[in-house]
Every structure is written in C-alpha cells, then in structure tokens.
Amino acid sequence: MIEIVSQTACIHCDKCVKVCPTDVFDSVPDGAPVIARQEDCQTCFLCEAYCPVDALFVAANAYGPEPVIEEEVRAKGLWGKYRRELGWTPAFTTKDRLKETRELGKRIREANERQKLESGHPHHEQPKQN
Amino acid sequence: MSKLNEAGLELKADVLVIGGGPAAAWAAIAAAEDGAKVVIADKGYLGTSGAFAASTSGAKVVPPIAELRDPVKFERYAMGGFLSQHSWWDRILDVTFERAPKIYEWGGYEVPNYGAKGGGYGGGLQGPETMRIMRKKIVELGVKILDQSPALELLVDGEGAVAGARGYQRQEDRPWTVKAAATILASGGCAWLSKSMGCNTNTGDGLLMTVEAGGELSSMEFSAHYAPAATHSSCTKSGQYNRMTYYDENDNEIPGLVRDGHRITSAIAKALLKGKVFVKIDKPDTKNPDVRRQLQLGQPNFHASLERGGLKPFEEKFEITLNLEGTVRGVGGIRIVNEDCGTTVPGLYAAGDAATRELISGAFTGGAGPNMTWVTGSGNISGRAAAAYAKKLGPKASEREVHGVGQTGLVTKDETAQPYEANAVVKGVQDEVFPYDKFMFRTEEGILRSLGKLEALWKSVQGKPLQDTPQHLIRSREAVSVLAAARWAYFAGLERKETRGMHKRVDYPATDPNQRHYLAVGGLDKLWTRPEAVPEEVVAKPESLKEAAHV
Numbered sequence: 001m002i003e004i005v006s007q008t009a010c011i012h013c014d015k016c017v018k019v020c021p022t023d024v025f026d027s028v029p030d031g032a033p034v035i036a037r038q039e040d041c042q043t044c045f046l047c048e049a050y051c052p053v054d055a056l057f058v059a060a061n062a063y064g065p066e067p068v069i070e071e072e073v074r075a076k077g078l079w080g081k082y083r084r085e086l087g088w089t090p091a092f093t094t095k096d097r098l099k100e101t102r103e104l105g106k107r108i109r110e111a112n113e114r115q116k117l118e119s120g121h122p123h124h125e126q127p128k129q130n
Numbered sequence: 131m132s133k134l135n136e137a138g139l140e141l142k143a144d145v146l147v148i149g150g151g152p153a154a155a156w157a158a159i160a161a162a163e164d165g166a167k168v169v170i171a172d173k174g175y176l177g178t179s180g181a182f183a184a185s186t187s188g189a190k191v192v193p194p195i196a197e198l199r200d201p202v203k204f205e206r207y208a209m210g211g212f213l214s215q216h217s218w219w220d221r222i223l224d225v226t227f228e229r230a231p232k233i234y235e236w237g238g239y240e241v242p243n244y245g246a247k248g249g250g251y252g253g254g255l256q257g258p259e260t261m262r263i264m265r266k267k268i269v270e271l272g273v274k275i276l277d278q279s280p281a282l283e284l285l286v287d288g289e290g291a292v293a294g295a296r297g298y299q300r301q302e303d304r305p306w307t308v309k310a311a312a313t314i315l316a317s318g319g320c321a322w323l324s325k326s327m328g329c330n331t332n333t334g335d336g337l338l339m340t341v342e343a344g345g346e347l348s349s350m351e352f353s354a355h356y357a358p359a360a361t362h363s364s365c366t367k368s369g370q371y372n373r374m375t376y377y378d379e380n381d382n383e384i385p386g387l388v389r390d391g392h393r394i395t396s397a398i399a400k401a402l403l404k405g406k407v408f409v410k411i412d413k414p415d416t417k418n419p420d421v422r423r424q425l426q427l428g429q430p431n432f433h434a435s436l437e438r439g440g441l442k443p444f445e446e447k448f449e450i451t452l453n454l455e456g457t458v459r460g461v462g463g464i465r466i467v468n469e470d471c472g473t474t475v476p477g478l479y480a481a482g483d484a485a486t487r488e489l490i491s492g493a494f495t496g497g498a499g500p501n502m503t504w505v506t507g508s509g510n511i512s513g514r515a516a517a518a519y520a521k522k523l524g525p526k527a528s529e530r531e532v533h534g535v536g537q538t539g540l541v542t543k544d545e546t547a548q549p550y551e552a553n554a555v556v557k558g559v560q561d562e563v564f565p566y567d568k569f570m571f572r573t574e575e576g577i578l579r580s581l582g583k584l585e586a587l588w589k590s591v592q593g594k595p596l597q598d599t600p601q602h603l604i605r606s607r608e609a610v611s612v613l614a615a616a617r618w619a620y621f622a623g624l625e626r627k628e629t630r631g632m633h634k635r636v637d638y639p640a641t642d643p644n645q646r647h648y649l650a651v652g653g654l655d656k657l658w659t660r661p662e663a664v665p666e667e668v669v670a671k672p673e674s675l676k677e678a679a680h681v
Binding site for chain 2: 005017018019020021022023037040042044045046049050053056059061062063078081082085086087088094097100101104105107108111121126
C-alpha cells in the first residue's frame with residue numbers, strides 16, 4: 001500500500017490526488033497531499049508512475065500497512081524504479097523500452113536457434129505475457 | 131442527510147459512457163468519431179481505473195485469414211463448454227484488427243506488422259501507456275471527462291428506456307446528472323474488492339444498475355476466477371506463473387499444476403487446501419540473463435511487487451496464494467441480446483468486463499488475449515451503435531422526463547433504521563466468495579448455505595444507507611453492488627447442475643450435453659434464472675488443430 005509522500009521531493013502538483021483510481025489521497029493547500037484513506041489503496045503502483053518527480057513510494061504489502069523509510073528504499077535502488085521500468089522517465093522512454101524488448105527477443109531467439117542446432121531440440125519457448 | 135440530494139453538475143449528451151478502462155475509452159472514441167456528443171464518467175481516473183491500466187494485457191490482432199483465425203476460435207472452444215460463438219469471434223476480431231493499430235498510430239509509435247501472423251497490443255505497450263494514449267485521443271475529440279465520479283444509478287424515461295445516469299463527484303463533493311440519448315455501461319466486472327491487481331474499482335456497479343433498470347445478466351455461474359499471487363501481493367496478473375516450478379513446504383515439487391505451458395488453477399487450489407505452496411522461476415532458460423530481463427521488462431508491476439517484498443523469484447522460492455478475480459477474468463456480466471452489444475433495455479449498451487464474455491469465451495476465462503479482444507470489439511461496436519441510436523432519437527432525446535431507478539444502497543426505505551456498516555457487509559460477502567472450497571468447488575449444500583448468509587445480508591441493507599460523506603455514500607452503494615453480484619453468481623451456480631468451464635460442481639462432476647445453454651439471471655429481492663439457447667453454428671474444426679486441455 002502507499003506508504004510515503006516525500007515532503008522534500010513533492011512539488012504539490014496534486015497529480016496523485018487526481019489519478020489515484022481509489023481516491024486514497026487528499027490535497028492540502030500549499031502542501032504535499034496526505035494519505036487520507038490508506039486502507040483503500042489497491043497497490044497498483046500507478047500513483048508512482050504518474051508522479052513527475054518520484055515523490056511517492058508504494059510498499060509491496062497490499063493487505064496492511066508496512067512502514068518503510070525513504071532512505072532505505074533509496075539505498076536499495078527501489079525508489080522510482082517502477083516508473084523507470086515502465087518507460088515513463090526522460091532517461092528511459094517507452095520507445096527505449098520497446099527497443100530493448102525487441103533486442104532481447106532477437107537475442108533470445110538466436111540463442112534458442114544455437115541451442116537447437118547443438119542439442120537437436122528447442123531449449124525453451126518465448127515467454128508469454130498475460 | 132443524503133449528499134445525493136444537493137445541487138450538482140447537470141449535463142446533456144448524445145452518449146454517456148460509464149467506466150474508465152479500455153472498453154469505456156474505446157466506446158467514447160468510437161461514438162465521438164461518429165459525431166456524437168459524448169460524456170464519459172468514471173469512478174476513478176480515466177487512465178488508471180480498472181484491471182488493464184494496472185496490469186497490461188494483450189489482444190488478438192489477427193488478419194481475416196481462416197488459417198490464422200481458426201486457432202483463436204478453437205483454442206478454448208472445448209474448455210469453454212462449447213458456449214462461444216464463432217460468428218461473434220469474427221465480428222470481434224474484425225473490429226480489433228481494424229482498430230488496435232490506431233493505439234500505436236495515436237501514440238506516435240511504429241505500428242507492428244500484423245499482416246504476416248497477427249500479434250497483440252497492450253502486451254508491447256504497457257497498460258498505463260495504452261490508456262494515456264486513449265485519454266489523449268478522447269480529449270482531442272472534445273469528449274467531456276468526469277473523473278472521480280462514480281455512477282450510482284441509471285435514469286429511465288416514461289417508456290422504460292435508459293436515458294442517462296446520476297452519480298457523485300467525490301473530489302468536487304457534488305452530485306452529477308447526465309441526461310443522454312444512449313448509455314454504455316463499461317464499468318468493469320466484479321472482483322469483490324479482493325485487491326487483485328487493479329480490480330478494486332470493479333465492484334459490479336454496472337450489473338446492479340442494469341438489473342434495477344429492468345435488464346438481465348448472463349453466465350454469472352462462471353464467475354469464480356482466481357489467480358496466483360505472492361501471499362503479500364495484489365499482483366495476480368502474470369503469465370509468469372505458467373513458467374514456474376511449484377513446491378510444497380517440504381521442498382518437494384508438486385506435479386500437475388502446469389500443463390502444456392498453462393497453470394491449472396483448480397489444481398493449485400487443491401494443493402493450497404492441503405498445505406502451503408511455494409514457487410520459483412527456475413526453468414532452465416531463466417538462467418539466461420536476457421530471459422530474466424525480458425520477463426522483468428514485460429511485467430514491471432509483477433517484479434516491483436516481488437522485489438519490494440524482498441523476494442528474489444529467480445533465486446529463492448516464495449509462498450503463493452490464490453486471489454479472487456471474480457467476473458473480471460471470469461465470464462458473467464450484463465446480457466447482450468443483439469449485434470450492437472445492446473441489452474434487453476432500450477438505450478442501454480454494455481462493453482468490456484461489465485458485459486458477459488460468453489459470446490467469445492464460453493464458460494472459460496478470457497484471460498490472456500480474448501478479454502482484451504472483447505474489450506476492443508465491444509467498446510467500438512457499442513460506441514458506434516449508441517451514436518447511431520442517439521442520431522435516430524434526435525436532439526430532443528436528452529430533454530426527456532426521466533427518473534432514477536436506483537434502489538437498495540441508494541434510497542432510504544426506512545428513515546428510522548440504523549444505517550448498515552458497509553465494510554461489514556463487504557466482509558460478509560467476501561467470507562462467502564474468497565474461500566475456494568466454497569466458491570470454486572461447489573455443492574448444492576454449500577451453495578444453499580452461502581445463499582442463506584447472503585440473503586440475511588441482503589435483508590440487513592434494505593433500510594438505510596449511510597450517506598453523510600462522499601466516501602460513505604459511495605461505499606454504501608458498492609457494498610450492495612458486491613452483495614448483489616455474489617447472490618447472482620451463487621444463484622446461477624445452484625441452477626447449473628453440471629460441471630462446465632470454470633463452474634465446478636463437486637456433486638455434478640460431468641458435463642451434461644442437455645445443459646449446453648446460457649443461463650440468464652436477474653432479480654433483486656427475488657432472483658430468477660432462465661436458459662437461453664446457444665445459436666447452432668456449423669463449426670468444422672480444422673484437422674490440424676489440437677485442442678489444449680487445461681482447466
């Protein structure tokens with residue numbers, strides 16, 4: 001569930017208030033939004049994806065609070081990671097994501113072909129997404 | 131004092147779309163492109179609401195070539211209990227093939243080459259990005275968007291036709307009313323507030339509103355869909371569970387949980403009823419770092435939820451459970467009665483998971499392809515049909531005298547009653563639908579016991595809903611909605627005395643050829659069912675196709 005609205009990083013744009021599908025945040029005049037209804041959070045990570053400055057953190061536990069510390073999350077490299085992996089940052093865009101996906105697919109297919117030639121049967125199939 | 135009686139926002143439109151996922155977005159786009167004045171109202175935010183935005187899913191984008199389409203139609207035909215219709219598959223595939231590439235075009239991405247063998251959308255572009263592109267298109271088309279504005283009841287004219295809806299803008303703290311010539315319900319299925327990835331906006335609101343307006347549902351007995359997730363996690367959306375090895379608590383591999391590359395949910399449920407179940411992504415190919423990276427990039431939400439939980443799925447086992455996804459990846463929903471995705475009520479259309487998916491999925495899940503294809507097809511079909519209907523009625527249609535038809539959970543029937551506790555009602559419903567030994571493995575005795583408990587809850591919500599804050603107003607109605615959906619699911623399950631698709635009757639383990647029909651279901655205080663024939667089609671299964679066997 002949503003655990004952190006970083007007071008230092010937040011620019012008070014209220015984007016998270018607007019986009020949360022379960023209306024978890026309340027906006028605060030001249031301040032960072034507050035987590036007003038944490039129990040309604042469905043742990044979809046979409047507030048993090050939409051936050052333009054990586055000011056939010058959603059912990060993994062969907063069924064209860066799990067207090068976490070911003071510095072520890074940052075130290076583990078998890079801060080803002082979902083938005084990055086989604087291809088929603090200037091440094092790694094959706095075009096970059098699609099390109100990397102294509103390249104990985106090509107390399108895996110080639111490795112597969114090599115394996116097939118060496119052992120006479122396919123090593124594995126392409127992962128299916130659903 | 132009910133907040134619903136305060137002054138609010140009043141709008142007129144040709145077409146009102148209710149919902150904020152891809153089916154709603156497609157419906158709004160299609161209606162607006164055909165010249166209709168469109169309003170789209172969603173409980174959450176058009177772009178983050180529903181299962182798809184949170185999780186991503188692919189559609190079947192297949193050119194009109196029999197050799198390519200037959201495998202799609204036949205892949206689940208037998209698993210679906212022979213209830214899907216190949217003419218509907220053609221209709222849905224045609225629209226999807228025409229429309230799916232637009233997402234890439236509108237987003238400024240290279241359109242995949244679907245010509246050779248077909249492909250998908252949503253799988254390449256993630257759900258959030260696909261929805262961002264659709265929202266941008268909707269804004270460009272001049273559609274009025276009402277975010278954070280759940281619909282609470284349908285409006286009906288003197289003849290009984292649906293003529294708009296009423297709801298509440300929870301962040302503006304005011305009611306909204308939209309009078310419209312045609313209304314499309316694309317408000318999602320019902321996952322009974324299980325938190326399964328992205329599904330907590332999907333509380334079956336459209337089903338309740340339809341029945342209150344005189345409409346019907348179908349295939350509600352095919353609603354017990356569950357999916358694996360790490361015990362702490364809401365992330366059920368992953369084909370990756372098809373690629374895992376399953377272990378018991380003594381580290382012994384549990385055989386038979388995956389067959390032909392597909393997990394078998396009922397086998398996982400049986401294993402979980404015996405003891406703890408653990409999984410690991412440890413098939414030989416996942417030693418390849420490229421494969422690992424591909425899996426991470428393909429499902430960033432899945433890996434985020436594991437990584438944040440301190441789990442290393444490629445190196446260590448982790449414990450799983452099954453989460454209820456209900457009708458979202460189940461089948462049941464609003465009954466569709468014509469090729470326009472129309473319902474039994476004039477002026478009311480249904481699309482996406484709010485509608486029954488029986489027409490292409492039969493009695494089996496439409497997860498991993500068919501559902502997103504249905505979303506694209508039914509969204510566009512209903513949008514175009516609603517725009518044409520509005521044109522036929524003319525501009526006077528939004529001037530009609532109308533009245534709201536919302537009942538339980540919205541209207542106070544007994545001013546002196548103590549308001550019911552919505553969260554307690556939801557918990558009471560969840561106690562009957564979460565446990566798979568009740569809702570998945572069914573017996574007449576068990577169904578009657580659950581129906582008895584749900585009946586008592588239904589009586590308890592008749593008096594007075596709590597409506598003093600926007601949250602109470604909405605949650606009081608949602609509680610009734612999930613309760614009603616559970617009653618229809620169990621009632622239809624009682625009536626179907628056989629095992630077919632995801633409906634598993636322990637006391638009737640065989641499929642009965644005489645019950646190869648749909649079950650319409652409805653009613654509020656008094657529930658009913660009615661068999662509906664499956665149109666006979668001449669279907670010749672190509673010799674070359676092998677039927678996959680996994681249920």
